[in-house]
Amino acid sequence: MLNADDLLALGPLLALLAATVLTLLLVAVRRSHGLAAGTAAVGLLACLALLPGAARLAPRDVDGLLLLDPAGLFYLGLISLAALATCLMAYAYLERFDGRREEFYVLLLAATLGAGSVVLSDHFAAFFLGLELMSVSLFALIAYPAARQRPLEAGIKYLILAGLSSALLAFGIALIYYDSGSLQFSGFGACFGARPMGATGQAWLLLAGNALLLAGLGFKLSLVPFHLWAPDVYEGAPAPAAGFLATVSKGAIAAMLVRYAGETQLHDQPAMIVLLELAAILSIAAGNLLALLQDNLKRLLAYSSIAHLGYLLVAVIAGGTLGAEAVAYYLLAYFAMNLGAFGVIAALSSGRRDGEGEADRLEDYRGLFWHKPLLAGILTVNLLSLAGIPLTIGFIGKFYLFASGVGAARWLLVAALVAGSIVGLFYYLRVVIVLFARQPAAPAPGIAGNGAAWASALTLSFLALTLVWLGLYPEPAMELIRSVHAPFYRTEVSRLRLRPPPLRPSLRM
């Protein structure tokens, strides 16, 4: 049974849920772009406002399905902020959109709710439910301009691959359940850790289950070799949706992976770590090398995000408190810089008509600095941050990754990180050079003259300021991340958990 404290602890998620329903109802009553966007924004703000109250009650185990711990709430806050930024940028982007605009926000809120349950889940049922909610909403978001060919194509590609990855996940979860008899992360974690891998036939099933699970998550994270969908989907999706896809959906899965690895002591399983290591190195190599060949900014960002998820895996593999903190900080940086980069694309694309596609070719950006200095300056800061140059948050994030990799003595991964960063410079700088080229292209239509442009400009400026501020003075964010990862919480949770772990199923053979 839920009690009042549970409700308070669940407040942020309930706020998201209420906002989703409310927006849906409002759309049915009265179509108004501003009203829908405003309701969504207020709902997200309400979720953020309820977070401190929930944090006071954390860590809290809700019915064995969700574990509301400080780290999970931190990620929920991050996701809500990203959704808020997407919401504001989409408001400017969709202002000139010919079709119906209001449902975008319903889908956005639903996807955010799904992502929120993923990061807070402690049980495969909650995880899978959240994941599906997120994936289905994302599929619709990607194909939102359904009258156009490329978004539709991208949406269908994402649908098929999301379905495939869900199937892999479901099968993996089934195998894990068969072997451990539990769907709760911590419940089978104990049995996972107790037996050395490969000792019995059942352990092989557990191994296979985990491998399938990682493959399914790999699809969502677009890790090599499950990355093939990412460039096409990014290219086809409308820019705000692509930014949301790159940040929230990947970030939620990555946060869940960290929790899963911690709860199940994944680090004691060398086979799993080798798989992750392989995925990390391949993602860094393939993402960076393929990004070199791109002439389309969205495809370039897609490959760069493949590489960045590879970097992030370094901290996941390193593990420990420092590893978890590194993931949190890097995700914070990754969210800010990708939202900013896609936001600039969205701002430049908002005036485009159906046939033109989005402003995503590198040619569209030639000499941008000389006629749109604000947008070009913001994009430059974002690109430098993606490249990991000091004065930006990306550098501090990379420093965290280095520290965690070195601390865990993962030399191969650190070497990959260095090599990947050097290759990365090439393609980020190529874009920067184009921005500052002397022959400006014909000024693109876009942000100017759009009544809602202020929302986008405000959000982008705020993101860029955050990028630089947390690059210069990262202490506040570091302190927050450190406090939510304080190691004492796990013991408290185990004392709180009153319910005995469920019994093994009787279908053992």
Added chain:
Amino acid sequence: MILLAIVALPLLAGILAWGAERFGPAAPRWLAAAALAADAALVLWLWVWPAPGTGSWVAEAIMPWMPRFGIAFHLAADGLSLLMLLLSALLGVAAVACSWTEIRERVGFFHFCLLWSLAGAMGVFLAMDLFLFFFFWEAMLVPMYFLIAIWGHERRHYAAIKFFLFTQGSGLLMLVSIVVLAIAHYRATGLLSFDYFDLLGGVFPPDVGFWLMLGFFLAFAVKLPVVPFHTWLADAHTEAPTAGSVILAGVLLKTGAYGLLRFTVPLFPAAALAFAPVAMALGVVGILYGALLAFGQHDLKRLVAYTSVSHMGFVLLGIFAWNAQALNGAVIQMLAHGLSTGALFVLVGALQERTGTRDLGHLGGLWAAAPRLSAWGLFLAVAALGLPGLGNFVGEFLVLLGTFQRYSPFAVAAALGLVGAAAYALIMVQRAFHGENRQGWQLADCNGRETAIMVALAAGIVGIGVFPQPLLATAGLALSGLQRLVGAS
């Protein structure tokens, strides 16, 4: 706090200069020049009235920055830092002055980049926290990258990316070394710190120390540059606008030498000692190969760029010989090279502005057309070849003297570089200024602004050449402090 002001002043002035563009192109120029002159005055003030401190340190500022990792915003200056700061500020003024008519587009942003790059270099000379050092080290690159990529010559994009990749790539290796060093220190003592003074005297297994030392050495060797990591330099110097070349040669190369002097050897004395023969051999190769390459160039700017490779070889030699004379010589060489090469780039820039070419095949016979400009050229050429009485001679002589005491074969080989220097310096004078004026050049001679830059830089070169004692005294205190650090461990 004065140290903070020294770094903050150019940063602030940079932002103001960018904004001041609306008041006409002269406003950013005057603002930048005034800020750098004020910066130089601050440094001089610190030199004359040092804060009462301990040992060789004249001023210090420390603030918490990222306590999570034991990182502090820690600046400190000793004589070595002061000399480098002074050089940076003075060359900065020269760089602003020499681009007065060359840069006509986007003047505000140009001066913003110039000032921020210099501020980064000044931060490098002051940072006593390894993380902060790396922060400044990378921060000075980005504005320099823009200087080359936006205001450079024909192949500027190629040169800018190459410059950035070389320095940033090697910098990442240094970052890994810094992190490993801090974590090794944490494991040994339980104290996580990136502070220079905490990390000094760390004891590692020899192989760990060696790899860490190599990480640091590579970053600084690329910057210095040491053969075979010198290939970015010729492109970057050649394609950069004049001010960029002056700052690159005069200040940014010095950060590499400073890093070797301040960090590589004191942090890893044993590994550095074992590595000294290799490093010195690389130094000698740089001296001779740089001179050879310079001799073979047709492009005047490229020629000057390669002389830097040769001159900085002496600095590398002096640092790894690690005795009082050689170290003093290395510091004097850094200062003298900064002034003389900076002035040479100003001169080449002035020639290019007038003639539109840097090709020695097209120049020639300029003496009759522009006698004063050509005379300055001759003066700088003999300064570069190490004429006694001028600064470079003192530096090279002291380096050779110090090196000879411990590694005489290297000193003998390096001395051959002086012959090479004479060859390239004289061929430059001959082909650019002497001979027949086949192209019929009609040039305006030095104007007042250019004469003022030349007089100021030449006064410095002569001053170092005839009366180096104040510099030796200032640097000597700092250098003997470094030597004590190494000797103690």
